[in-house]
Amino acid sequence: MLSEDELREIEEQIATSYDARAACIPAMRVVQAHRGWVSDEALQDLARLLKMTPEELDGVATFFNLIFRHPVGRHVLKVCDGAVCWALGSQSLMEHLEQKLGVKSGGTTADGRFTLLPICCVGDCDHGPAMMVDDKLVRNVTPEMVDELIESGGEVGE
Amino acid sequence: MERVLSRNIRPGQAPPTLREYEAGGGYSALRTAVTQRTPEDIVGLVLDSNLRGRGGAGFPTGQKWANLPPAGESTRPRLFIANLDEMEPGTFKDRYLVEGDPHQFIEGMLISMYACQTEMGYIFIRAEYLEPVGRILERALGEATEAGYIGRSILGSSWGCELHVHMSAGRYMCGEAMAILNALEGKRAIPRTKPPYEVTSGAWGLPTVVNNVETLCCVPHIVERGPDWFRSLGRARDAGMKIYGISGRVKRPGSYELPMGTTLRELLEEHAGGMLGGYQFRAALPGGASTMFLDSSEMEVPLEFESLKDIHCYFGTGTAIIVDDRTCLVGTVHNLQQFYARESCGWCTPCRDGLPWIEKLYRDFEEGRAQPGDPELVAELSHHIHGNTFCALALGAVAPIESSLRKFRGDYEEHIRQQRCPWRERH
Numbered sequence: 001m002l003s004e005d006e007l008r009e010i011e012e013q014i015a016t017s018y019d020a021r022a023a024c025i026p027a028m029r030v031v032q033a034h035r036g037w038v039s040d041e042a043l044q045d046l047a048r049l050l051k052m053t054p055e056e057l058d059g060v061a062t063f064f065n066l067i068f069r070h071p072v073g074r075h076v077l078k079v080c081d082g083a084v085c086w087a088l089g090s091q092s093l094m095e096h097l098e099q100k101l102g103v104k105s106g107g108t109t110a111d112g113r114f115t116l117l118p119i120c121c122v123g124d125c126d127h128g129p130a131m132m133v134d135d136k137l138v139r140n141v142t143p144e145m146v147d148e149l150i151e152s153g154g155e156v157g158e
Numbered sequence: 159m160e161r162v163l164s165r166n167i168r169p170g171q172a173p174p175t176l177r178e179y180e181a182g183g184g185y186s187a188l189r190t191a192v193t194q195r196t197p198e199d200i201v202g203l204v205l206d207s208n209l210r211g212r213g214g215a216g217f218p219t220g221q222k223w224a225n226l227p228p229a230g231e232s233t234r235p236r237l238f239i240a241n242l243d244e245m246e247p248g249t250f251k252d253r254y255l256v257e258g259d260p261h262q263f264i265e266g267m268l269i270s271m272y273a274c275q276t277e278m279g280y281i282f283i284r285a286e287y288l289e290p291v292g293r294i295l296e297r298a299l300g301e302a303t304e305a306g307y308i309g310r311s312i313l314g315s316s317w318g319c320e321l322h323v324h325m326s327a328g329r330y331m332c333g334e335a336m337a338i339l340n341a342l343e344g345k346r347a348i349p350r351t352k353p354p355y356e357v358t359s360g361a362w363g364l365p366t367v368v369n370n371v372e373t374l375c376c377v378p379h380i381v382e383r384g385p386d387w388f389r390s391l392g393r394a395r396d397a398g399m400k401i402y403g404i405s406g407r408v409k410r411p412g413s414y415e416l417p418m419g420t421t422l423r424e425l426l427e428e429h430a431g432g433m434l435g436g437y438q439f440r441a442a443l444p445g446g447a448s449t450m451f452l453d454s455s456e457m458e459v460p461l462e463f464e465s466l467k468d469i470h471c472y473f474g475t476g477t478a479i480i481v482d483d484r485t486c487l488v489g490t491v492h493n494l495q496q497f498y499a500r501e502s503c504g505w506c507t508p509c510r511d512g513l514p515w516i517e518k519l520y521r522d523f524e525e526g527r528a529q530p531g532d533p534e535l536v537a538e539l540s541h542h543i544h545g546n547t548f549c550a551l552a553l554g555a556v557a558p559i560e561s562s563l564r565k566f567r568g569d570y571e572e573h574i575r576q577q578r579c580p581w582r583e584r585h
Contacts, residue, residue: 052344125477
């Protein structure tokens with residue numbers, strides 16, 4: 001069941017869209033903002049609101065890299081694997097994170113704190129290697145910065 | 159050298175507020191356009207300016223606008239999409255422009271919408287740009303709406319418009335001009351058959367213009383200072399200024415506004431300060447991942463659409479990726495193929511099935527399993543993709559393959575001979 005807040009925010013999105021279906025990405029983003037991922041149940045509720053079949057909506061959901069159809073941790077760490085970050089050491093950064101968190105790329109830590117993912121070039125090649133912590137961009141990442149980030153539980157300083 | 163597109167941009171500082179932007183002459187081009195010029199006048203100015211799309215394809219912007227069906231014949235509304243889905247690897251120019259001067263982009267979009275006689279605009283932004291680009295843009299849109307630049311009867315004219323921000327959810331394919339229409343409609347972002355082109359039948363079947371952000375940023379300056387001035391800015395055959403980018407192991411990676419037609423040598427040596435100590439230049443992808451490698455003998459070629467076309471290369475987004483002598487070139491292409499294989503939308507078989515196979519062959523090179531004949535196989539597979547897909551992104555995917563096989567064949571042979579990546583320990 002979608003919560004009242006979710007429903008209200010989704011209705012707002014639909015009201016400003018060309019038609020209901022056009023609001024499907026914003027609507028799924030609303031659900032993700034509230035609960036981190038889009039479950040089968042949420043998908044079915046959303047499909048009704050968006051006047052789509054659940055299959056159609058799942059087709060869209062699974063097309064996009066940043067709509068999560070599996071549960072994710074409280075923070076999603078995304079390491080840029082664009083060509084420039086790769087040359088500047090993003091691979092060893094990923095390995096460092098895997099070791100530190102004890103999960104492979106794509107996995108979520110047992111305590112549910114972190115999910116680790118690769119991400120396409122984030123358009124910050126002049127400050128590589130780069131990564132994202134949830135929606136925040138972190139530039140010129142070093143292993144020390146990663147250690148600090150994990151110890152602080154995923155908080156990114158300004 | 160006069161800065162045009164980046165004149166208000168101060169990296170590390172907050173972008174100009176509406177008042178600051180106006181104090182520097184901002185929004186006067188919009189005022190001129192909607193109060194003193196007809197939409198046709200603006201299309202004419204942009205046609206004369208020789209402005210070409212900065213998203214990669216280089217299509218003449220004025221021509222795209224002129225291809226819209228005549229406004230009088232149809233009551234169908236027209237749509238306008240600003241493409242801020244900047245996902246080309248190695249590219250960060252649109253981020254730089256919107257983060258640094260959001261009002262310049264908004265003004266450019268508004269004038270362009272007026273020229274195209276459209277009242278409904280969408281800014282299509284990639285999810286990863288939510289912070290800070292998206293937040294900066296939202297704030298600027300709020301200011302511009304409050305000041306009456308967005309809304310009904312703008313600046314006392316009979317023209318008004320609505321602007322919506324569409325935050326995407328991460329998929330390279332969405333940047334393609336036809337796929338972006340499907341994405342906006344709430345569908346999987348796959349390409350469409352052309353014709354009809356989007357200017358005739360775009361999102362929801364309505365005439366739709368899709369322009370890149372940097373293209374739109376040029377428009378206020380063309381209106382303000384005229385097409386002759388704009389054309390005169392270019393150093394070779396293409397017009398205007400360009401936000402070049404440069405990254406890799408160079409001393410000062412970043413964005414540099416320079417006249418269209420600046421050479422790679424000048425960009426690298428004068429502006430980016432040359433290579434980092436201990437590294438030599440080996441190759442460059444001049445305009446993002448989907449372009450052909452240039453080698454050290456091609457550093458004097460003007461970086462622009464026409465001159466690069468002469469040497470069978472794409473200009474792309476104009477943001478150069480520099481490959482140094484201690485980075486494996488075959489490994490770089492492998493990284494790119496991982497990206498393309500992962501991001502292929504899956505609509506066309508040659509791209510959907512060919513790219514993963516190519517990626518596997520590159521992995522063999524990198525992990526010491528490549529066999530004689532593999533370079534030929536890679537070439538054959540990329541040949542099957544070339545020209546056999548609905549969209550042009552597949553052409554971009556094979557551009558670095560074909561050019562590296564031609565110019566750096568020895569690197570491939572060394573991987574086969576040594577049965578390992580000879581660069582692995584050199585990083």
